[in-house]
Amino acid sequence: MKTSRIKDRREKFGIKDLMFIISIANVLVYILSIFGNMNLSLALALIPEKVLQGEIWRLVSYIFIPPTFDPIFFIFVVYFYVFIGRELEKYWGTFKFNIYYFTGVIIISLVSMIFRVPVVSVSNLNMSLFLAYALLNSEHLVYLFMVIPIKMKYIAIVFGTLLVYEFINASFWQLKIIVLAPIINLLIFFVPHFIKKTSSNVSARRRAQEFESKVLKFEKKESFAHKCYICGKTDKSDENMDFRYCSKCNGEYEYCSDHIFDHEHK
Numbered sequence: 308m309k310t311s312r313i314k315d316r317r318e319k320f321g322i323k324d325l326m327f328i329i330s331i332a333n334v335l336v337y338i339l340s341i342f343g344n345m346n347l348s349l350a351l352a353l354i355p356e357k358v359l360q361g362e363i364w365r366l367v368s369y370i371f372i373p374p375t376f377d378p379i380f381f382i383f384v385v386y387f388y389v390f391i392g393r394e395l396e397k398y399w400g401t402f403k404f405n406i407y408y409f410t411g412v413i414i415i416s417l418v419s420m421i422f423r424v425p426v427v428s429v430s431n432l433n434m435s436l437f438l439a440y441a442l443l444n445s446e447h448l449v450y451l452f453m454v455i456p457i458k459m460k461y462i463a464i465v466f467g468t469l470l471v472y473e474f475i476n477a478s479f480w481q482l483k484i485i486v487l488a489p490i491i492n493l494l495i496f497f498v499p500h501f502i503k504k505t506s507s508n509v510s511a512r513r514r515a516q517e518f519e520s521k522v523l524k525f526e527k528k529e530s531f532a533h534k535c536y537i538c539g540k541t542d543k544s545d546e547n548m549d550f551r552y553c554s555k556c557n558g559e560y561e562y563c564s565d566h567i568f569d570h571e572h573k
Contacts, residue, residue: 321401325408326392326436330385332371337381340373348372353419353426366416370429390449391436398443411435411492418488422481431473434466435489442497535563537570 322328340347351368358365374384396404411432419426440447441463448456470486477483531541533550540548540563549564556573 321403321405323396323401324393325396325401325405327389329370329392330389333373333385336371337373337376340376348427353416355420355423355425358420366420367412369426370412370432372428374428374430374433388433388436391440394444395436395440407439407492407496408432408436410495411489414491415485415488418484422484424481424485426485431470431486432489432492434470435493437466438463438493439496533561535566536560537562537566540565 336347351372353365353369375381415426441459445460447459450456474483474486477486531543533542550561551567552559552561558573560573562570
């Protein structure tokens with residue numbers, strides 16, 4: 308109950324439907340760039356030298372640059388961004404999803420400023436959203452172009468391959484770091500998750516094995532009806548053997564026919 312209340316309070320600090328808001332900004336920048344000034348995207352890009360000159364808005368404004376200027380692909384990508392963002396927000400909650408996204412923004416901005424590498428797109432950060440969703444819902448079916456059914460894990464493989472390709476073809480090592488920066492965010496969030504999940508699975512298997520061992524011992528113990536007190540022979544080990552209780556022993560001592568008359572009375 309206490310954890311639930313804390314989570315509810317945190318949700319108040321999150322921006323609901325974050326990816327929809329960012330996508331609306333992408334659409335506005337796209338329209339203004341196409342019908343107005345194409346230099347708008349350049350004015351929003353994260354250029355370290357410009358930031359050092361006082362244009363600090365660039366540390367965040369680059370997330371509003373459209374992922375592409377191809378009209379068909381733009382609609383498809385924006386739709387997918389909103390879909391994935393909403394699904395992750397449902398799964399994690401508004402606050403945690405905000406933390407995930409803006410942690411990625413902070414990492415990219417820091418890497419850009421440290422290594423003096425311009426950033427003109429957040430395609431890799433948004434790609435990390437797809438990978439995150441695929442890790443959580445690998446079997447989920449989505450419909451490519453509203454028609455072709457495909458599982459998220461296969462989309463993740465495609466995006467992962469594109470990421471590797473982009474990394475290999477990056478012209479200098481600083482750019483390679485920018486390419487991989489969003490993956491750092493993915494690792495920060497998912498390594499603890501998988502460690503906890505693995506630990507939980509190991510504990511569950513151990514408990515299951517212990518329970519199974521106890522059941523087997525119980526079944527083994529209860530698998531016979533009669534057992535000789537002297538030799539340990541049972542009605543299971545020798546189905547033709549007769550067993551009797553000794554009336555002269557003080558207690559319920561049972562013996563096989565070989566020992567019923569050949570034992571010391573208790």
